[in-house]
Amino acid sequence: MTFSLPLLKPGPEDARPAWEEEPTRLGKSAKAVVLTVVCAVMILPFLTVLSTSLASREQITAAGGFVLFPTDPTFEAYTTILSGGLVTRAVLVSIGITVVGTTLSLLTTIGLAYALSKRGVPGSKPILLMVLFTLLFAPGMIPMYVLVKELGLRDSYWSLILPGLVNAFNLVVMRAFFMNIPEELYQAARIDGAGDWRILTRIVIPLSKGVIAVVGLFYAVTYWNAFFNAMLYLDDSGKWPIQVVLRSYVVQGKAITGDQLGVTHMAPAQSISMAVVMLALLPILLLFPFLQKYFSKGVLTGAIKG
């Protein structure tokens, strides 16, 4: 199920093969222009946001709102929003949800995937069908809302974790990986007297670090990015995660006051908005090299292909 992307490895394919004709000058320049434009369009928004979040008050006023290169970078906007108050709390909530949620999701997914990957576990076939059916039909927003309300989870952080605890697709990917572990390893462990728990912790998990990392990263990104659950289930704005704060104060443009941020002296509003955007983005940027590493290993490609 895994195959790699040779494109990502520097190697002999860097030389044009002898039989291939040299591209025309027009073709070459057209490609260069298209790729440059594509990359610029992808990067420019990030660059503007980063620069504006670091720009000084004078530069923002002079530029009329946006800055492409901060001439006199300052972290004032970040110290303002991180000095306690609304944004700081939202970041902490998001970090907490992401860490706790990812841990619970991984444990639950690994447990069920392991059970479903073994032959001869009673009921595993109907359970697998039950899981696969969830890929076909979604129960719908209103019944989910009613359920969360009747379980008393409204305004609880659990409403941001439990309704999406296991993703059927991640489960199927992990199960497929577990099934590729050679049967002999299990038999050898059984002969040595190991039970399911020992087999799982000593053999299966150490052999599956790659797929566990991928699935874990996917869960983490999903928890960090989650926005609608919080909007639907949390009335108390004091519990809002960063994405909801971002929506209210940047997308909808409500003004953040110094009071809400717990400061008396504020950085320019525009820098503050852009610093909030950067904070929501930062964990994704930090995880991105790892996410990419697994593309290049081909784990994800195999997973996507199913």
Add this chain to the structure above:
Amino acid sequence: MLALMAPGLLFFVVFFYVPMLGNIVAFEDYQPFIGFKDSALVGLANFQELFVDPAFWESVRNTLSFAALQLIFFFPAPLALALLLNSLVSSRVKKFVQSVVYLPHFISWVLVVALFQQVLGGAGLISNFLRDHGLSALDVMTDPSTFPLLITSQVIWKDVGWGMIIYLAALANVDQSLYESAAVDGAGRWRRMWHVTLPAVRGVTIMLLVLRLGDVLSVGFEQFLLQRDAVGARAAEVLDTYVYYHGVVYGDWGVGAAAGLVKGIVGALMIWGANKIAHAFGEQGVYSK
């Protein structure tokens, strides 16, 4: 073993099969303070109300037209970019471009909308630049008539790189000697693309196309929810936002649930049908036979 699988199993029962039964709300005059057990059953009244609601049909029309736009403009984009990258010789350039175009896939829709606003909005980067040069500002973020284009370009911006991965994998699996023999036989670069490269991605393209057709009722919920205020419901209401606004916001729970149920059932049938078609083409689909 039971202890290992119990939490996962419990999750699927409680957060999937129970709410599935909870669709009974669609047949009730649901009152939140009474609860779904004691709310009165009203038969198909919610569905009757739904099917005569012009706003519902408008949301269906919007959903289908956004899906059509995505099919025409978004669907071919990853393949085109993959072909372009595949034709490059320098692996460093390929690697760089890949890193850049993958990134937006992982950021949330809130961030995507915020970023678009900062660049294209009325107070954004480009508007500022235009104003400084005596031109009028852009209002693409709030203009209902250009909203379909905005939505489609956001989808392309976010996911063109992600969609490209599967094509790159298919292209990387092409036997390089096929190109060499074709070149020796006198095939130029376009004929090689037509006879070697495109057949290699034909299978995966058909599969993705069929899957997209099966999922045509889902065009992205958060993207529309986040921008509905700016352009108005007539331009931005899709099936999912209809369910949210009519059910949760306006408190018409039964009608919202009915709309959700209709979408769920039609969607499941379409995915099932799409898989049948994929199998007929000899492709795998989401699930195999």
